[in-house]
Amino acid sequence: MSNGKDPTALEVMKRLENFLTRSSGLPFCAECLAHEAGIGVDRARRALVELRQTLGRLRAERRWCARCLRWEEVFSVETA
Numbered sequence: 001m002s003n004g005k006d007p008t009a010l011e012v013m014k015r016l017e018n019f020l021t022r023s024s025g026l027p028f029c030a031e032c033l034a035h036e037a038g039i040g041v042d043r044a045r046r047a048l049v050e051l052r053q054t055l056g057r058l059r060a061e062r063r064w065c066a067r068c069l070r071w072e073e074v075f076s077v078e079t080a
């Protein structure tokens with residue numbers, strides 16, 4: 001399922017950060033974030049590990065995902 005462009009790791013992190021910031025306060029699992037960013041879930045997980053080191057407001061916890069409603073490890077950005 002290639003769309004012809006392979007986003008760089010930095011681009012992936014930016015997409016995830018943008019989406020989480022837009023959806024501020026809402027938690028999403030790695031699978032839903034991968035879908036939003038148009039990437040595979042493995043890449044999303046790796047990017048989220050990186051993002052947690054650079055984006056202090058990024059929280060990870062076990063909760064319901066706001067989108068697929070599964071109990072999962074979810075990621076959210078706290079409201080400023």
Ligand SMILES: [Zn+2]
Pocket residue numbers: 028029030031032033065066067068069070
């Ligand atoms: Zn989800």
